Amino acid sequence: MPLDQEEVENEYGERVGSGEGEMSFLDHLEELRWHVIRSIAAIMVFTIAAFLIAPWVFENIIFAPAKASFPTFQWLCKLGQLFGSEGLCVQDIPFKVQSRYMTGQFTMHIMASLILGLIIAFPYVAWELWRFIKPGLHIKERKYSRGVVTAVSFLFLLGILFGFYVMAPLMIYFLATYSISSMVSNEFDITSYVSTMVTMIFGSGLLFQLPVVIYFLSKFGIVTPSFLRKYRKHSVIVILIVAAIVTPPDPLSQTLIAIPLYLLFEVSILISARVERNRLRDEAAERLREEQQSAS
Numbered sequence: 001m002p003l004d005q006e007e008v009e010n011e012y013g014e015r016v017g018s019g020e021g022e023m024s025f026l027d028h029l030e031e032l033r034w035h036v037i038r039s040i041a042a043i044m045v046f047t048i049a050a051f052l053i054a055p056w057v058f059e060n061i062i063f064a065p066a067k068a069s070f071p072t073f074q075w076l077c078k079l080g081q082l083f084g085s086e087g088l089c090v091q092d093i094p095f096k097v098q099s100r101y102m103t104g105q106f107t108m109h110i111m112a113s114l115i116l117g118l119i120i121a122f123p124y125v126a127w128e129l130w131r132f133i134k135p136g137l138h139i140k141e142r143k144y145s146r147g148v149v150t151a152v153s154f155l156f157l158l159g160i161l162f163g164f165y166v167m168a169p170l171m172i173y174f175l176a177t178y179s180i181s182s183m184v185s186n187e188f189d190i191t192s193y194v195s196t197m198v199t200m201i202f203g204s205g206l207l208f209q210l211p212v213v214i215y216f217l218s219k220f221g222i223v224t225p226s227f228l229r230k231y232r233k234h235s236v237i238v239i240l241i242v243a244a245i246v247t248p249p250d251p252l253s254q255t256l257i258a259i260p261l262y263l264l265f266e267v268s269i270l271i272s273a274r275v276e277r278n279r280l281r282d283e284a285a286e287r288l289r290e291e292q293q294s295a296s
Contacts, residue, residue, distance in 0.1 A: 035132045039125040047117030054109055062112055062194065065169040066095045066176070072169040095176045096187045108194040115198045119160060119205070123153035152212055159208030163201035167256045171200065200257075207242065207261055214268035218275040225273040228265075235265050
């Protein structure tokens with residue numbers, strides 16, 4: 001389907017591509033190039049901004065989950081006080097970061113700025129990608145895809161917030177306090193710390209796209225709710241494997257990402273079921289319309 005197709009009405013009053021004015025392959029590449037350039041430009045703008053305010057970024061974002069004053073630990077403490085359990089109150093986190101490589105701090109400065117720029121620019125990047133794809137869709141496909149940029153951006157932000165406020169602080173506290181011997185002290189290298197944080201939080205944002213993926217797979221008839229229900233047990237194994245890949249090798253982090261992923265999978269089943277009901281309803285309406293036209 002050409003990306004610049006003109007639209008005309010067919011005999012059913014639906015607007016479809018006329019097939020006129022098709023773009024060549026090089027024209028498509030040229031169009032894609034400008035979408036990519038604008039996306040990269042947006043990412044770089046936010047990356048440079050984050051780079052210039054590095055002290056604030058590292059103090060209030062990167063290292064924030066490693067402090068006992070972090071909101072998550074405050075909420076847990078209030079929850080513990082509500083149920084009369086002081087064990088949930090975190091008073092101190094034995095956390096120390098060091099840089100063992102000459103370029104360690106500078107490299108992580110660039111990496112953290114780049115990932116932060118990508119996260120902030122993600123909605124715009126998704127919008128640019130959608131602008132490239134949308135003209136090549138049929139009218140019905142565009143109707144099904146309405147609001148996709150909003151849904152993708154919202155789920156990505158939700159995943160980022162979950163990773164930052166739930167996964168990161170609990171993982172840091174668990175690993176910082178974990179000890180196999182009093183002779184071993186936990187002193188983490190900044191390269192390991194920032195890489196782990198980035199992988200976990202950004203990965204959480206991507207994994208929260210599961211409902212959107214299932215929605216489109218259901219629209220194209222690739223998956224059905226009965227298929228998802230049939231392989232529900234298998235999905236648990238897949239989710240655990242994915243959780244092990246995007247999180248540090250400790251059971252707590254894997255469990256923290258596996259639980260919301262499974263809940264998202266159950267939500268995806270409901271979404272797939274709704275898509276199938278709508279598809280069957282549309283097919284029934286189409287058959288009825290064809291029968292009425294044949295009768296007339």
